[in-house]
Every structure is written in structure tokens, then in C-alpha cells.
Amino acid sequence: MASVMKNLPPLPAERTLRVISGRWKPVILYHLLSGPRRLSELSRLMPAVSQKVLIQQLREMEAHRIVSRTIFPQVPPRVDYEATALGQSLKPVLMALCEWGRRHAAELDEPEHVADCARLSLPE
Amino acid sequence: MASVMKNLPPLPAERTLRVISGRWKPVILYHLLSGPRRLSELSRLMPAVSQKVLIQQLREMEAHRIVSRTIFPQVPPRVDYEATALGQSLKPVLMALCEWGRRHAAELDEPEHVADCARLSLPE
DNA sequence: TCTCATACTGACCTGGAGGTAAGCATGGCG
DNA sequence: CGCCATGCTTACCTCCAGGTCAGTATGAGA
Numbered sequence: 651m652a653s654v655m656k657n658l659p660p661l662p663a664e665r666t667l668r669v670i671s672g673r674w675k676p677v678i679l680y681h682l683l684s685g686p687r688r689l690s691e692l693s694r695l696m697p698a699v700s701q702k703v704l705i706q707q708l709r710e711m712e713a714h715r716i717v718s719r720t721i722f723p724q725v726p727p728r729v730d731y732e733a734t735a736l737g738q739s740l741k742p743v744l745m746a747l748c749e750w751g752r753r754h755a756a757e758l759d760e761p762e763h764v765a766d767c768a769r770l771s772l773p774e
Numbered sequence: 775m776a777s778v779m780k781n782l783p784p785l786p787a788e789r790t791l792r793v794i795s796g797r798w799k800p801v802i803l804y805h806l807l808s809g810p811r812r813l814s815e816l817s818r819l820m821p822a823v824s825q826k827v828l829i830q831q832l833r834e835m836e837a838h839r840i841v842s843r844t845i846f847p848q849v850p851p852r853v854d855y856e857a858t859a860l861g862q863s864l865k866p867v868l869m870a871l872c873e874w875g876r877r878h879a880a881e882l883d884e885p886e887h888v889a890d891c892a893r894l895s896l897p898e
Numbered sequence: 899t900c901t902c903a904t905a906c907t908g909a910c911c912t913g914g915a916g917g918t919a920a921g922c923a924t925g926g927c928g
Numbered sequence: 929c930g931c932c933a934t935g936c937t938t939a940c941c942t943c944c945a946g947g948t949c950a951g952t953a954t955g956a957g958a
Contacts, residue, residue, distance in 0.1 A: 662875025662888050663800050663868050669878065671795050673916065676787050689935060703916060705936065715882050725925045726934040736881060739874065744787050746870040750863065751786025754793065757860060758839050764786050797946065813905060827946060829906065849955045850904040 669714045670740065674699050674707050676747075679733065682717060683741060686732035716740060793838045794864065798823050798831050800871075803857065806841060807865060810856035840864060 658665045670676060674696065681687055681695055689708075693701060708731055711717035716737035722728040733740075748767035755764040782789050794800060798820065805811055805819055813832075817825060832855055835841035840861035846852040857864075872891035879888040 658879075660888060661800070662873070662879065662891060663804075663871040665875035665878060665888070666871040667791070667795050667800065669875075671791050676785070676791065680787075690933080700917070700919095701936080702918085702938090706916080714878075721935095724934095726932085727924075727936090729935065736878065739877065743870045743874050746867045747787040747790040749786070750867050751789035751793075753863065754789060754838075754860065755782075755786065764784060764789070767786060814903085824947070824949095825906080826908090826948085830946080845905095848904095850902085851906085851954075853905065 666743065669711075669716065670743070672707050672710065674704065675711060676744065678704075678707055678711065679716070679737065679740060679744065682731060682733040683738065683744075686720070686730040689729055689731065692731065711737070790867065793835075793840065794867070796831050796834060798828065799835060800868065802828075802831055802835065803840070803861065803864060803868065806855060806857040806861065807868075810844070810854040813853055813855065816855065835861070 658668055670679070677696060678692065681692060687695070689701070689704070692704060692708075693699070696704070699707075708717060708719070712719055712731075716734055718732050718734050720730040720732065722730070745767060752764055752767065782792055794803070801820060802816065805816060811819070813825070813828065816828060816832075817823070820828070823831075832841060832843070836843050836855075840858055842856050842858050844854040844856065846854070869891055876888055876891065
């Protein structure tokens with residue numbers, strides 16, 4: 651929808667939150683940061699997400715220009731989703747979120763079952 | 775609710791998002807980062823938020839240990855809300871979010887009406 | 899006694915995000 | 929011909945964050 655774009659909050663921090671918070675967006679982003687992926691690949695990478703919802707999230711990310719969509723005229727069809735430069739620029743933001751999340755978990759939860767932030771810092 | 779705590783996602787980045795995303799949490803945090811505030815003060819600082827919702831958000835933040843609540847046994851009652859150390863440690867995260875939001879706005883929106891990130895970087 | 903400020907709680911409602919399930923179009927291939 | 933993989937849409941439902949509005953307790957002070 652076009653409304654997706656115009657409804658971005660004026661406060662920058664809230665704007666970013668609006669762009670990246672969505673049930674599956676961080677995970678999708680995480681996968682796309684290491685290169686383009688076909689829809690079917692993403693589906694296989696996150697079996698918990700239905701195709702409809704996956705496409706939904708991807709389209710919103712596309713509208714926000716952090717993801718681009720490339721259609722290859724083949725049969726069966728092939729569509730690649732890829733993080734744009736703007737999308738790539740979210741990497742440090744995700745890092746910050748990830749690191750604080752670990753800290754938060756460490757300070758009050760049982761700190762055990764929290765994944766690390768490793769692959770976000772790897773070059774690609 | 776107690777459920778607020780146990781339902782934190784295992785992925786660190788999502789965990790952080792869960793903690794800070796709430797309709798008014800970033801703004802509340804922003805105000806609390808510069809010192810303790812009474813409920814009535816916060817109410818005055820953000821007239822758009824109803825008291826009930828404000829308290830709601832504050833309680834969740836308290837449950838997540840990023841805000842502490844101090845009751846002064848006076849009449850009329852006085853209650854101070856304050857960012858904990860954990861809450862203060864969100865400052866760089868908010869900065870990252872704010873900066874990216876500005877970049878995002880600059881790159882595709884009309885970049886005009888987006889506030890700056892100034893006061894987040896000021897010491898307190 | 900009535901009012902006021904303060905900090906809350908509770909009943910109720912609603913929009914929208916996200917979930918399920920099904921259907922559609924294409925063309926290669928057995 | 930029937931079937932497959934792929935990418936996508938549509939109809940429908942559920943749940944809950946967050947909104948409105950009203951009510952409660954306290955004691956100082958007019």
C-alpha cells in the first residue's frame with residue numbers, strides 16, 4: 651500500500667522502529683544481509699512463516715526501500731529479494747539492537763538461550 | 775503482567791525491539807533519560823497520551839527493568855519514574871535508531887520534517 | 899463539608915497485524 | 929493429459945495494543 655510510506659512517524663527513532671519492526675522483518679533482513687534470496691529460499695529458511703505473510707513483509711520492506719525485488723522471466727518464475735544499500739546500512743543498527751538484547755538478557759533473565767550477534771558483523 | 779517478562783523473544787535483536795517498541799516508549803524514554811519525572815510531569819510533557827496508557831507503558835518498562843518507580847509517601851501522592859542503568863544503556867541504541875531514521879528520511883522522503891537526534895547525545 | 903491534585907484501576911471498544919486455507923497462472927516434463 | 933514447482937492473491941478470522949470514559953482513595957485546605 652502507498653499508505654505504508656506516508657505514515658512514517660516524524661520522529662527519526664520511531665520511524666526506524668516502524669520500518670524494522672514487523673513480526674518477521676528482523677529475521678528476513680538477517681538473511682538478506684548475506685546476499686539475495688529467492689522467495690522459496692526464504693520460505694525454506696523460515697518454515698514458520700506462511701508465504702502470504704512472508705510476501706507481505708517483503709513488500710513493506712520494499713516500499714520502505716530497504717529491500718529490492720528482481721523478477722527473472724523464467725518458468726517456473728524466479729524472484730530475488732535483496733537488501734538495498736539502505737537495507738545494508740541497517741546492519742549496525744541491528745548490531746546495536748542485538749548487543750543490547752544480549753546485555754538485557756544477561757542482566758535479568760536466565761541468560762542462557764539467547765543467540766549471539768556474530769553473523770551480523772561478518773563482511774559479505 | 776508477569777507474562778510481559780517471560781514472553782521475550784530468544785533472538786536478541788527482537789528482544790530489544792519488544793522492549794522498546796510501544797506506542798509511547800521511545801518518547802517516554804527520551805524524557806526519562808534526562809532525569810526522573812513524576813507521572814504528572816510526563817503527562818504534561820506528552821498531552822496526547824492518556825494517563826492510563828502512560829501508566830501502562832511505564833509499567834511494562836518497569837517490568838523490563840529499564841525504568842524504576844519510586845513512591846514518596848505524601849499527600850497528594852508523588853511517584854517518580856526514572857531510567858535505570860539498563861535504561862540509560864539504551865541511549866546509544868536510540869541514537870543508532872535516530873540516526874538511521876534521519877538517513878532514511880533524507881534518502882527518500884521529503885527530508886524536511888524530521889527532528890534531529892541532538893539531545894540524546896548530551897551528557898546528563 | 900465540598901473541592902482539589904495526584905496516581906491509579908476497571909469496563910469497554912476498535913483497527914490493524916498477522917494467522918489459516920484456498921485458489922490461480924505458467925510451461926516443462928513424464 | 930495430468931502433475932509439478934514457483935510466486936502471488938483473496939477471503940476470512942483472531943487477537944491484542946492502545947484508545948475512551950468513568951470511577952476510586954487520600955488528606956490538605958477553603
